[in-house]
Amino acid sequence: MARRKQAVTIKHVAAEAGVSLQTVSRVINNEASVRPEMKVRVQSAIDKLGYVPSIAAQRMSGSRSYIILALNDRDRTIADWRARQGTDWVDQMLLGGMLSCAENGYRLIIELVDTHNDHVERELAAAIAALQPDGVILTPPHSDNPLITGLLAKRQIPFARIGSRSTGDGIALTMDDEGAAQQATQHLLALGHRSIGFIAGPADYQLSGWRGHGRSRDEHGRPACHG
Amino acid sequence: MARRKQAVTIKHVAAEAGVSLQTVSRVINNEASVRPEMKVRVQSAIDKLGYVPSIAAQRMSGSRSYIILALNDRDRTIADWRARQGTDWVDQMLLGGMLSCAENGYRLIIELVDTHNDHVERELAAAIAALQPDGVILTPPHSDNPLITGLLAKRQIPFARIGSRSTGDGIALTMDDEGAAQQATQHLLALGHRSIGFIAGPADYQLSGWRGHGRSRDEHGRPACHG
DNA sequence: CTGTTAGCGCGTTCAT
DNA sequence: ATGAACGCGCTAACAG
Numbered sequence: 001m002a003r004r005k006q007a008v009t010i011k012h013v014a015a016e017a018g019v020s021l022q023t024v025s026r027v028i029n030n031e032a033s034v035r036p037e038m039k040v041r042v043q044s045a046i047d048k049l050g051y052v053p054s055i056a057a058q059r060m061s062g063s064r065s066y067i068i069l070a071l072n073d074r075d076r077t078i079a080d081w082r083a084r085q086g087t088d089w090v091d092q093m094l095l096g097g098m099l100s101c102a103e104n105g106y107r108l109i110i111e112l113v114d115t116h117n118d119h120v121e122r123e124l125a126a127a128i129a130a131l132q133p134d135g136v137i138l139t140p141p142h143s144d145n146p147l148i149t150g151l152l153a154k155r156q157i158p159f160a161r162i163g164s165r166s167t168g169d170g171i172a173l174t175m176d177d178e179g180a181a182q183q184a185t186q187h188l189l190a191l192g193h194r195s196i197g198f199i200a201g202p203a204d205y206q207l208s209g210w211r212g213h214g215r216s217r218d219e220h221g222r223p224a225c226h227g
Numbered sequence: 228m229a230r231r232k233q234a235v236t237i238k239h240v241a242a243e244a245g246v247s248l249q250t251v252s253r254v255i256n257n258e259a260s261v262r263p264e265m266k267v268r269v270q271s272a273i274d275k276l277g278y279v280p281s282i283a284a285q286r287m288s289g290s291r292s293y294i295i296l297a298l299n300d301r302d303r304t305i306a307d308w309r310a311r312q313g314t315d316w317v318d319q320m321l322l323g324g325m326l327s328c329a330e331n332g333y334r335l336i337i338e339l340v341d342t343h344n345d346h347v348e349r350e351l352a353a354a355i356a357a358l359q360p361d362g363v364i365l366t367p368p369h370s371d372n373p374l375i376t377g378l379l380a381k382r383q384i385p386f387a388r389i390g391s392r393s394t395g396d397g398i399a400l401t402m403d404d405e406g407a408a409q410q411a412t413q414h415l416l417a418l419g420h421r422s423i424g425f426i427a428g429p430a431d432y433q434l435s436g437w438r439g440h441g442r443s444r445d446e447h448g449r450p451a452c453h454g
Numbered sequence: 455c456t457g458t459t460a461g462c463g464c465g466t467t468c469a470t
Numbered sequence: 471a472t473g474a475a476c477g478c479g480c481t482a483a484c485a486g
Contacts, residue, residue, distance in 0.1 A: 004359055004384075005289065020473045025465060033471055039287040050349065052356035056286040057463035062232065065283065065356075081322040102339060107358070109334050110325060122277070129279035130293075131334070132231055133484050219462055236479055247457045252481060260455055284479035287462050 006057070009047045017045035028053055029063075055107075066106050067132035070097060071124070071142045074112035097137055109133070114206060115141050121151055128157065135159060233284070235276045244272035244434050255280055255292075282334075284379035286359060297324060298351070298369045301339035324364055327412035335412070336360070340344060342368050348378055355384065362386060363410065387412075 010028070013020045019042060026034050027042040034042075045051075062172040086089050101108045109131060111124045128136075136159040143164035152159045237255070241248045246269060253261050259267075272278075286292040328335045336358060337427035340350045355363075363386040369375050379386045397410040 004292070004361075006356065006359070006463060008356075011463080020465090021464080022473060023471090026472090029465085035471070038471085050356075052353045054286075054463060055357050056283040056292065056359065058465075059281075059283040060287050060463070060480095061465035062478065063465060065231070071327060077322065078326065081326070097305065098337060098339070099305065099308075107336050107338075109336055112325075112329060112333075125277060126279045128279075129233065129235075130282050132233070132283065134231075135284055177272060233479065238479075248480075250456060256481085262455065281479060284462095285481075287464095287479070288481035288483060289462060313460085355461080368472095392476090405466085 006054050008051045010051070010053070013045045013049055013051045016049055017042045064134050066130045067131055067133045068097065068101055068106055068108050068135045068137060069127060069131055070108055070110045070137045070139070071148070072112050072139050073108055073141060074114050077112050106134070108137075113142070115145055115148075117120065120145065121147050124148055124151055128155065133157070138162060138164075140164070233281050235278045237278070237280065239276055240269065240272045240278050243276060244269045289360050292359045294330055294358055294360045295324065295333055295335050295362045295364060296358055297335055297337045297364045297366070298375070299337055299366050300368060301341050303338050323326060324412040333361070333412075335364075340369070342372055342375075347372065351375055351378055355382065360384070362412075365389060365391075367391070420448050424437050 010021055010024050014024045017024065019038060023034065023038060024042050024046075027039055027046070055066050098108045100106075111123075111127045113120060113127075117123070127133075136152055136157055138145075138148060138159060138161045140163045143161035149161070151158070237248050237251050241251045244251065246265065247277055250261065250265060254266055254273070258264060283294050325335045327333075327361075338350075338354045340354075341432050344350075363384055364380055365372075365386060365388045367390045370388035376386070376388070
Protein backbone atom coordinates (compact mmCIF):
# COMPACT_ATOMS: atom_id res chain seq x y z
CA MET A 1 0.00 0.00 0.00
CA ALA A 2 1.46 3.26 -1.10
CA ARG A 3 2.53 5.09 2.01
CA ARG A 4 -0.33 7.42 2.53
CA LYS A 5 1.53 10.32 4.03
CA GLN A 6 0.27 13.78 4.43
CA ALA A 7 0.74 15.57 1.12
CA VAL A 8 1.17 19.06 2.47
CA THR A 9 2.04 19.39 6.11
CA ILE A 10 2.41 22.19 8.54
CA LYS A 11 6.05 22.16 7.61
CA HIS A 12 5.39 23.06 4.02
CA VAL A 13 3.17 25.89 5.08
CA ALA A 14 5.87 27.16 7.40
CA ALA A 15 8.40 27.14 4.60
CA GLU A 16 6.02 28.81 2.19
CA ALA A 17 5.26 31.53 4.69
CA GLY A 18 8.81 31.76 5.90
CA VAL A 19 7.99 31.18 9.56
CA SER A 20 8.42 28.44 12.09
CA LEU A 21 6.12 25.49 12.53
CA GLN A 22 4.83 26.82 15.80
CA THR A 23 3.64 30.01 14.28
CA VAL A 24 1.63 28.06 11.77
CA SER A 25 0.29 25.88 14.53
CA ARG A 26 -0.75 28.96 16.43
CA VAL A 27 -2.58 30.36 13.50
CA ILE A 28 -4.34 27.08 12.97
CA ASN A 29 -5.43 26.96 16.55
CA ASN A 30 -6.41 30.55 16.45
CA GLU A 31 -4.18 31.58 19.29
CA ALA A 32 -4.00 35.19 20.26
CA SER A 33 -0.31 35.95 20.31
CA VAL A 34 0.33 36.25 16.62
CA ARG A 35 0.86 39.50 14.81
CA PRO A 36 -1.92 40.21 12.34
CA GLU A 37 0.49 40.40 9.46
CA MET A 38 1.99 37.05 10.32
CA LYS A 39 -1.44 35.64 10.67
CA VAL A 40 -2.36 36.83 7.22
CA ARG A 41 0.82 35.60 5.69
CA VAL A 42 0.43 32.16 7.17
CA GLN A 43 -3.22 31.98 6.30
CA SER A 44 -2.58 32.81 2.69
CA ALA A 45 0.09 30.16 2.58
CA ILE A 46 -2.39 27.69 3.98
CA ASP A 47 -4.95 28.57 1.37
CA LYS A 48 -2.43 28.55 -1.39
CA LEU A 49 -1.20 25.10 -0.52
CA GLY A 50 -4.60 23.85 0.43
CA TYR A 51 -3.32 22.67 3.75
CA VAL A 52 -5.59 20.86 6.17
CA PRO A 53 -4.34 19.49 9.46
CA SER A 54 -4.33 15.75 9.98
CA ILE A 55 -6.63 14.87 12.82
CA ALA A 56 -4.50 11.83 13.51
CA ALA A 57 -1.45 13.96 14.04
CA GLN A 58 -3.39 16.52 16.00
CA ARG A 59 -4.64 13.87 18.29
CA MET A 60 -1.19 12.37 18.64
CA SER A 61 0.18 15.51 20.15
CA GLY A 62 -2.43 15.52 22.81
CA SER A 63 -5.06 17.76 21.38
CA ARG A 64 -8.61 16.98 20.47
CA SER A 65 -9.54 14.17 18.15
CA TYR A 66 -12.39 16.11 16.60
CA ILE A 67 -14.44 12.99 16.77
CA ILE A 68 -17.75 12.33 18.45
CA LEU A 69 -18.76 8.75 19.03
CA ALA A 70 -22.39 7.71 18.74
CA LEU A 71 -23.48 4.44 20.29
CA ASN A 72 -26.35 2.56 18.78
CA ASP A 73 -27.90 -0.77 19.54
CA ARG A 74 -26.47 -3.33 17.15
CA ASP A 75 -29.29 -5.83 16.95
CA ARG A 76 -31.90 -3.23 16.56
CA THR A 77 -29.89 -1.48 13.91
CA ILE A 78 -29.30 -4.61 11.92
CA ALA A 79 -32.90 -5.66 12.25
CA ASP A 80 -34.10 -2.33 10.96
CA TRP A 81 -31.70 -2.54 8.12
CA ARG A 82 -32.86 -5.95 7.03
CA ALA A 83 -36.47 -4.88 7.25
CA ARG A 84 -35.58 -1.87 5.15
CA GLN A 85 -37.61 0.33 7.39
CA GLY A 86 -34.99 2.18 9.27
CA THR A 87 -36.68 5.54 9.06
CA ASP A 88 -35.88 5.32 12.70
CA TRP A 89 -32.59 6.16 14.29
CA VAL A 90 -30.60 7.28 11.37
CA ASP A 91 -32.75 10.13 10.27
CA GLN A 92 -33.64 11.54 13.59
CA MET A 93 -30.59 10.89 15.56
CA LEU A 94 -27.68 10.57 13.24
CA LEU A 95 -28.23 13.25 10.72
CA GLY A 96 -28.90 15.85 13.30
CA GLY A 97 -25.78 15.13 15.21
CA MET A 98 -23.82 14.66 12.06
CA LEU A 99 -24.78 18.05 10.78
CA SER A 100 -23.83 19.73 14.01
CA CYS A 101 -20.51 17.99 13.94
CA ALA A 102 -19.81 18.92 10.37
CA GLU A 103 -20.58 22.53 11.09
CA ASN A 104 -17.87 22.56 13.67
CA GLY A 105 -15.14 20.61 12.05
CA TYR A 106 -16.05 17.47 13.92
CA ARG A 107 -16.92 14.03 12.67
CA LEU A 108 -19.55 11.66 13.95
CA ILE A 109 -18.69 8.00 14.06
CA ILE A 110 -21.37 5.47 14.77
CA GLU A 111 -20.55 2.40 16.77
CA LEU A 112 -22.90 -0.52 17.13
CA VAL A 113 -22.91 -2.35 20.42
CA ASP A 114 -25.00 -4.90 22.23
CA THR A 115 -26.39 -3.44 25.38
CA HIS A 116 -27.53 -6.68 26.86
CA ASN A 117 -24.26 -8.36 26.16
CA ASP A 118 -21.87 -8.69 29.09
CA HIS A 119 -18.94 -7.19 27.30
CA VAL A 120 -20.58 -3.88 26.65
CA GLU A 121 -17.84 -2.35 28.67
CA ARG A 122 -15.15 -4.03 26.67
CA GLU A 123 -16.70 -2.92 23.44
CA LEU A 124 -17.04 0.61 24.63
CA ALA A 125 -13.56 0.67 26.08
CA ALA A 126 -12.18 -0.63 22.83
CA ALA A 127 -13.96 1.97 20.77
CA ILE A 128 -12.78 4.72 23.04
CA ALA A 129 -9.21 3.49 23.03
CA ALA A 130 -9.19 3.24 19.27
CA LEU A 131 -10.99 6.45 18.44
CA GLN A 132 -10.36 8.56 21.50
CA PRO A 133 -13.43 10.68 20.89
CA ASP A 134 -13.95 14.06 22.45
CA GLY A 135 -17.48 13.17 23.35
CA VAL A 136 -20.04 10.39 23.21
CA ILE A 137 -23.72 10.31 22.38
CA LEU A 138 -25.88 7.57 23.82
CA THR A 139 -29.13 6.45 22.27
CA PRO A 140 -31.66 4.11 23.86
CA PRO A 141 -31.27 1.63 25.31
CA HIS A 142 -27.72 2.65 26.08
CA SER A 143 -28.74 5.93 27.60
CA ASP A 144 -29.64 4.32 30.86
CA ASN A 145 -27.10 1.57 30.99
CA PRO A 146 -25.11 2.21 34.15
CA LEU A 147 -22.18 0.21 32.85
CA ILE A 148 -21.87 2.61 29.99
CA THR A 149 -22.58 5.86 31.76
CA GLY A 150 -20.38 4.74 34.59
CA LEU A 151 -17.42 4.04 32.38
CA LEU A 152 -17.83 7.31 30.58
CA ALA A 153 -18.12 9.29 33.76
CA LYS A 154 -15.13 7.53 35.20
CA ARG A 155 -13.02 8.42 32.22
CA GLN A 156 -14.17 11.97 32.28
CA ILE A 157 -15.55 11.77 28.80
CA PRO A 158 -18.39 14.18 28.11
CA PHE A 159 -21.50 12.41 26.97
CA ALA A 160 -25.14 13.00 26.27
CA ARG A 161 -28.00 10.63 26.89
CA ILE A 162 -30.79 10.81 24.38
CA GLY A 163 -34.24 9.72 25.34
CA SER A 164 -33.49 9.42 28.99
CA ARG A 165 -35.09 11.24 31.83
CA SER A 166 -33.25 9.73 34.71
CA THR A 167 -30.69 11.88 36.39
CA GLY A 168 -27.09 10.95 36.69
CA ASP A 169 -23.83 11.68 34.97
CA GLY A 170 -23.80 13.21 31.58
CA ILE A 171 -26.31 15.39 29.89
CA ALA A 172 -29.81 14.02 29.52
CA LEU A 173 -31.95 14.98 26.57
CA THR A 174 -35.56 13.90 26.65
CA MET A 175 -36.94 15.42 23.54
CA ASP A 176 -37.69 12.84 20.95
CA ASP A 177 -37.90 15.17 18.05
CA GLU A 178 -35.33 15.13 15.34
CA GLY A 179 -33.33 17.78 17.09
CA ALA A 180 -32.23 15.69 20.02
CA ALA A 181 -28.98 14.47 18.61
CA GLN A 182 -28.26 17.84 17.21
CA GLN A 183 -28.58 19.42 20.59
CA ALA A 184 -26.66 16.66 22.22
CA THR A 185 -23.84 17.22 19.82
CA GLN A 186 -23.83 20.92 20.37
CA HIS A 187 -23.67 20.40 24.08
CA LEU A 188 -20.70 18.18 23.68
CA LEU A 189 -18.93 20.54 21.38
CA ALA A 190 -19.72 23.47 23.59
CA LEU A 191 -18.11 21.67 26.44
CA GLY A 192 -15.05 21.04 24.39
CA HIS A 193 -14.78 24.70 23.71
CA ARG A 194 -14.41 25.25 27.36
CA SER A 195 -11.68 22.89 28.34
CA ILE A 196 -13.87 20.60 30.29
CA GLY A 197 -13.11 18.34 33.10
CA PHE A 198 -16.58 18.34 34.47
CA ILE A 199 -18.93 15.41 34.70
CA ALA A 200 -18.85 14.95 38.37
CA GLY A 201 -22.43 15.58 39.15
CA PRO A 202 -25.61 17.01 37.70
CA ALA A 203 -24.47 19.64 35.29
CA ASP A 204 -26.34 22.61 34.08
CA TYR A 205 -25.11 23.98 30.84
CA GLN A 206 -26.72 26.54 28.73
CA LEU A 207 -26.83 25.83 25.08
CA SER A 208 -28.11 29.28 24.29
CA GLY A 209 -24.86 31.10 24.55
CA TRP A 210 -23.17 28.68 22.26
CA ARG A 211 -21.86 29.88 19.01
CA GLY A 212 -20.39 27.89 16.22
CA HIS A 213 -17.07 28.10 14.56
CA GLY A 214 -14.92 25.16 13.80
CA ARG A 215 -11.61 24.64 15.32
CA SER A 216 -11.16 27.58 17.55
CA ARG A 217 -11.04 27.49 21.25
CA ASP A 218 -11.13 30.12 23.86
CA GLU A 219 -9.81 29.24 27.20
CA HIS A 220 -11.95 31.30 29.45
CA GLY A 221 -15.48 30.74 30.61
CA ARG A 222 -15.63 27.69 32.75
CA PRO A 223 -18.87 25.87 32.39
CA ALA A 224 -21.47 26.98 34.85
CA CYS A 225 -21.36 23.64 36.55
CA HIS A 226 -22.83 23.69 39.97
CA GLY A 227 -24.13 20.58 41.53
CA MET B 228 -8.78 19.70 28.68
CA ALA B 229 -7.42 16.74 30.50
CA ARG B 230 -4.82 15.31 28.23
CA ARG B 231 -6.57 12.42 26.71
CA LYS B 232 -3.65 10.12 26.32
CA GLN B 233 -3.80 6.48 25.65
CA ALA B 234 -4.32 4.71 28.93
CA VAL B 235 -2.55 1.50 28.08
CA THR B 236 -0.18 1.58 25.16
CA ILE B 237 1.78 -0.91 23.20
CA LYS B 238 4.62 -0.10 25.52
CA HIS B 239 2.79 -1.36 28.56
CA VAL B 240 1.91 -4.53 26.77
CA ALA B 241 5.51 -5.04 25.77
CA ALA B 242 6.64 -4.62 29.36
CA GLU B 243 3.93 -6.91 30.66
CA ALA B 244 4.88 -9.57 28.16
CA GLY B 245 8.58 -8.94 28.43
CA VAL B 246 9.15 -8.39 24.74
CA SER B 247 9.92 -5.52 22.43
CA LEU B 248 7.39 -3.10 21.07
CA GLN B 249 7.89 -4.46 17.63
CA THR B 250 6.88 -7.93 18.64
CA VAL B 251 3.69 -6.61 20.10
CA SER B 252 3.08 -4.67 16.96
CA ARG B 253 3.59 -7.77 14.92
CA VAL B 254 1.10 -9.70 16.95
CA ILE B 255 -1.39 -6.90 16.63
CA ASN B 256 -1.00 -6.84 12.89
CA ASN B 257 -1.17 -10.55 12.75
CA GLU B 258 2.16 -10.95 11.04
CA ALA B 259 3.44 -14.38 10.34
CA SER B 260 6.90 -14.28 11.75
CA VAL B 261 6.16 -14.69 15.41
CA ARG B 262 6.65 -17.80 17.40
CA PRO B 263 3.37 -19.24 18.64
CA GLU B 264 4.44 -19.04 22.24
CA MET B 265 5.40 -15.40 21.90
CA LYS B 266 2.13 -14.75 20.18
CA VAL B 267 0.24 -16.29 23.02
CA ARG B 268 2.22 -14.47 25.65
CA VAL B 269 1.70 -11.14 24.00
CA GLN B 270 -1.93 -11.81 23.33
CA SER B 271 -2.62 -12.69 26.92
CA ALA B 272 -0.88 -9.51 27.99
CA ILE B 273 -3.09 -7.59 25.60
CA ASP B 274 -6.21 -9.16 26.98
CA LYS B 275 -5.11 -8.73 30.53
CA LEU B 276 -4.44 -5.04 30.09
CA GLY B 277 -7.35 -4.55 27.76
CA TYR B 278 -5.13 -2.94 25.21
CA VAL B 279 -6.51 -1.60 21.96
CA PRO B 280 -4.34 0.20 19.41
CA SER B 281 -4.98 3.83 18.73
CA ILE B 282 -5.91 4.31 15.13
CA ALA B 283 -4.47 7.79 15.27
CA ALA B 284 -1.09 6.43 16.22
CA GLN B 285 -1.33 3.62 13.74
CA ARG B 286 -2.03 6.05 11.01
CA MET B 287 0.80 8.29 12.14
CA SER B 288 3.34 5.63 11.50
CA GLY B 289 2.24 5.21 7.96
CA SER B 290 -0.06 2.27 8.27
CA ARG B 291 -3.73 2.12 7.52
CA SER B 292 -6.17 4.53 9.05
CA TYR B 293 -8.88 1.91 9.29
CA ILE B 294 -11.30 4.48 8.04
CA ILE B 295 -13.56 4.45 5.02
CA LEU B 296 -15.02 7.71 3.86
CA ALA B 297 -18.52 7.84 2.41
CA LEU B 298 -19.54 10.84 0.38
CA ASN B 299 -23.14 11.87 0.34
CA ASP B 300 -24.93 14.78 -1.21
CA ARG B 301 -25.41 17.44 1.41
CA ASP B 302 -28.54 19.18 0.19
CA ARG B 303 -30.34 15.98 -0.49
CA THR B 304 -29.35 14.63 2.88
CA ILE B 305 -30.51 17.66 4.75
CA ALA B 306 -33.72 17.82 2.79
CA ASP B 307 -34.50 14.22 3.59
CA TRP B 308 -33.74 14.82 7.18
CA ARG B 309 -36.07 17.77 7.44
CA ALA B 310 -38.81 15.85 5.69
CA ARG B 311 -38.27 13.03 8.14
CA GLN B 312 -38.44 10.56 5.34
CA GLY B 313 -34.89 9.53 4.97
CA THR B 314 -35.63 5.89 4.51
CA ASP B 315 -33.34 6.59 1.65
CA TRP B 316 -29.60 6.69 1.79
CA VAL B 317 -28.93 5.81 5.33
CA ASP B 318 -30.65 2.51 5.43
CA GLN B 319 -29.60 1.14 2.15
CA MET B 320 -26.22 2.60 1.78
CA LEU B 321 -24.84 3.50 5.13
CA LEU B 322 -25.83 0.65 7.30
CA GLY B 323 -24.63 -1.91 4.86
CA GLY B 324 -21.24 -0.36 4.51
CA MET B 325 -21.09 0.38 8.16
CA LEU B 326 -21.69 -3.21 9.07
CA SER B 327 -19.03 -4.44 6.72
CA CYS B 328 -16.61 -1.98 8.16
CA ALA B 329 -17.40 -2.92 11.70
CA GLU B 330 -16.89 -6.56 10.95
CA ASN B 331 -13.38 -5.78 9.88
CA GLY B 332 -12.25 -3.32 12.43
CA TYR B 333 -12.92 -0.40 10.15
CA ARG B 334 -15.03 2.67 10.66
CA LEU B 335 -17.27 4.41 8.19
CA ILE B 336 -17.34 8.16 8.28
CA ILE B 337 -19.93 10.02 6.31
CA GLU B 338 -19.07 13.30 4.71
CA LEU B 339 -21.64 15.57 3.19
CA VAL B 340 -20.60 17.55 0.15
CA ASP B 341 -22.22 19.64 -2.53
CA THR B 342 -21.65 18.08 -5.88
CA HIS B 343 -22.80 21.04 -7.87
CA ASN B 344 -20.68 23.40 -5.88
CA ASP B 345 -17.41 24.49 -7.45
CA HIS B 346 -15.29 23.62 -4.49
CA VAL B 347 -16.19 19.99 -4.43
CA GLU B 348 -12.56 19.27 -4.95
CA ARG B 349 -11.52 21.43 -2.04
CA GLU B 350 -14.04 19.79 0.21
CA LEU B 351 -12.96 16.35 -0.79
CA ALA B 352 -9.30 17.21 -0.55
CA ALA B 353 -9.85 18.62 2.90
CA ALA B 354 -11.69 15.55 4.09
CA ILE B 355 -9.00 13.29 2.73
CA ALA B 356 -6.23 15.32 4.25
CA ALA B 357 -7.92 15.35 7.62
CA LEU B 358 -9.08 11.76 7.72
CA GLN B 359 -6.69 10.02 5.36
CA PRO B 360 -9.11 7.21 4.68
CA ASP B 361 -8.08 3.90 3.24
CA GLY B 362 -10.94 3.98 0.80
CA VAL B 363 -13.87 6.05 -0.36
CA ILE B 364 -17.42 5.21 -1.27
CA LEU B 365 -19.31 7.43 -3.67
CA THR B 366 -23.07 7.66 -3.80
CA PRO B 367 -25.09 9.41 -6.48
CA PRO B 368 -24.68 11.99 -7.74
CA HIS B 369 -21.04 11.90 -6.78
CA SER B 370 -20.46 8.55 -8.40
CA ASP B 371 -20.16 10.11 -11.81
CA ASN B 372 -18.59 13.38 -10.94
CA PRO B 373 -15.30 13.43 -12.83
CA LEU B 374 -13.83 15.99 -10.48
CA ILE B 375 -14.27 13.57 -7.65
CA THR B 376 -13.30 10.36 -9.36
CA GLY B 377 -10.41 12.15 -10.98
CA LEU B 378 -9.02 13.39 -7.71
CA LEU B 379 -9.40 10.02 -6.11
CA ALA B 380 -7.74 8.21 -8.98
CA LYS B 381 -4.95 10.72 -9.04
CA ARG B 382 -4.24 10.17 -5.37
CA GLN B 383 -4.36 6.46 -5.74
CA ILE B 384 -7.15 6.12 -3.26
CA PRO B 385 -9.33 3.06 -3.77
CA PHE B 386 -12.95 3.97 -4.25
CA ALA B 387 -16.26 2.47 -5.22
CA ARG B 388 -19.01 4.14 -7.18
CA ILE B 389 -22.48 3.15 -6.18
CA GLY B 390 -25.29 3.44 -8.65
CA SER B 391 -23.08 4.11 -11.58
CA ARG B 392 -22.71 2.12 -14.73
CA SER B 393 -20.20 4.21 -16.54
CA THR B 394 -16.73 2.82 -16.78
CA GLY B 395 -13.71 4.57 -15.48
CA ASP B 396 -11.53 4.55 -12.44
CA GLY B 397 -12.65 2.89 -9.31
CA ILE B 398 -15.06 0.07 -8.80
CA ALA B 399 -18.55 0.52 -10.14
CA LEU B 400 -21.49 -1.08 -8.40
CA THR B 401 -24.82 -0.91 -10.14
CA MET B 402 -27.02 -2.94 -7.93
CA ASP B 403 -29.42 -0.79 -6.05
CA ASP B 404 -30.32 -3.28 -3.45
CA GLU B 405 -29.38 -2.78 0.12
CA GLY B 406 -26.21 -4.72 -0.39
CA ALA B 407 -24.49 -2.22 -2.62
CA ALA B 408 -22.64 -0.32 0.00
CA GLN B 409 -21.81 -3.47 1.78
CA GLN B 410 -20.23 -4.91 -1.27
CA ALA B 411 -18.50 -1.69 -2.06
CA THR B 412 -17.01 -1.72 1.38
CA GLN B 413 -15.88 -5.25 1.11
CA HIS B 414 -14.22 -4.54 -2.16
CA LEU B 415 -12.35 -1.68 -0.62
CA LEU B 416 -11.29 -3.68 2.35
CA ALA B 417 -10.32 -6.60 0.20
CA LEU B 418 -8.09 -4.31 -1.76
CA GLY B 419 -6.47 -3.09 1.38
CA HIS B 420 -5.69 -6.63 2.34
CA ARG B 421 -3.71 -6.94 -0.77
CA SER B 422 -1.47 -3.97 -0.59
CA ILE B 423 -2.98 -2.31 -3.55
CA GLY B 424 -1.61 0.27 -5.81
CA PHE B 425 -4.09 -0.39 -8.54
CA ILE B 426 -6.61 2.02 -9.89
CA ALA B 427 -4.94 2.56 -13.14
CA GLY B 428 -7.43 0.86 -15.30
CA PRO B 429 -10.29 -1.56 -15.17
CA ALA B 430 -9.68 -3.66 -12.12
CA ASP B 431 -10.89 -7.14 -11.60
CA TYR B 432 -10.90 -8.37 -8.09
CA GLN B 433 -12.73 -11.29 -6.75
CA LEU B 434 -14.61 -10.73 -3.62
CA SER B 435 -15.13 -14.42 -3.18
CA GLY B 436 -11.76 -15.28 -1.83
CA TRP B 437 -12.03 -12.62 0.77
CA ARG B 438 -11.88 -13.40 4.40
CA GLY B 439 -11.67 -11.55 7.62
CA HIS B 440 -8.52 -10.02 8.95
CA GLY B 441 -6.92 -10.50 12.30
CA ARG B 442 -8.74 -7.85 14.21
CA SER B 443 -12.09 -8.87 12.88
CA ARG B 444 -14.50 -10.70 15.04
CA ASP B 445 -16.40 -13.28 13.17
CA GLU B 446 -19.91 -12.11 13.17
CA HIS B 447 -22.91 -13.86 11.75
CA GLY B 448 -23.12 -14.43 8.06
CA ARG B 449 -23.47 -11.43 5.86
CA PRO B 450 -26.57 -11.13 3.69
CA ALA B 451 -26.51 -12.62 0.25
CA CYS B 452 -24.14 -10.87 -2.00
CA HIS B 453 -23.24 -12.09 -5.38
CA GLY B 454 -20.52 -10.55 -7.42
C1' DC C 455 12.51 -14.77 14.36
C1' DT C 456 13.20 -10.67 17.44
C1' DG C 457 15.11 -6.31 19.05
C1' DT C 458 16.91 -1.51 17.77
C1' DT C 459 16.71 2.84 15.40
C1' DA C 460 14.07 6.36 13.04
C1' DG C 461 10.72 9.07 12.18
C1' DC C 462 5.22 10.21 10.88
C1' DG C 463 2.67 15.45 11.76
C1' DC C 464 1.58 18.20 15.20
C1' DG C 465 1.13 20.49 19.99
C1' DT C 466 3.77 21.66 23.80
C1' DT C 467 6.98 23.18 27.14
C1' DC C 468 10.87 26.09 27.53
C1' DA C 469 14.21 29.53 25.52
C1' DT C 470 14.83 33.81 22.88
C1' DA D 471 5.94 37.53 19.85
C1' DT D 472 8.70 33.61 17.66
C1' DG D 473 11.57 29.65 17.39
C1' DA D 474 13.94 25.11 18.81
C1' DA D 475 13.54 20.77 20.91
C1' DC D 476 11.10 17.01 22.64
C1' DG D 477 7.40 13.52 22.92
C1' DC D 478 2.77 11.20 21.68
C1' DG D 479 1.83 5.74 20.09
C1' DC D 480 2.95 3.12 16.54
C1' DT D 481 5.13 0.88 12.41
C1' DA D 482 8.93 0.43 8.91
C1' DA D 483 13.21 -0.30 7.72
C1' DC D 484 17.47 -2.42 9.20
C1' DA D 485 20.44 -5.05 12.23
C1' DG D 486 21.48 -9.49 15.06
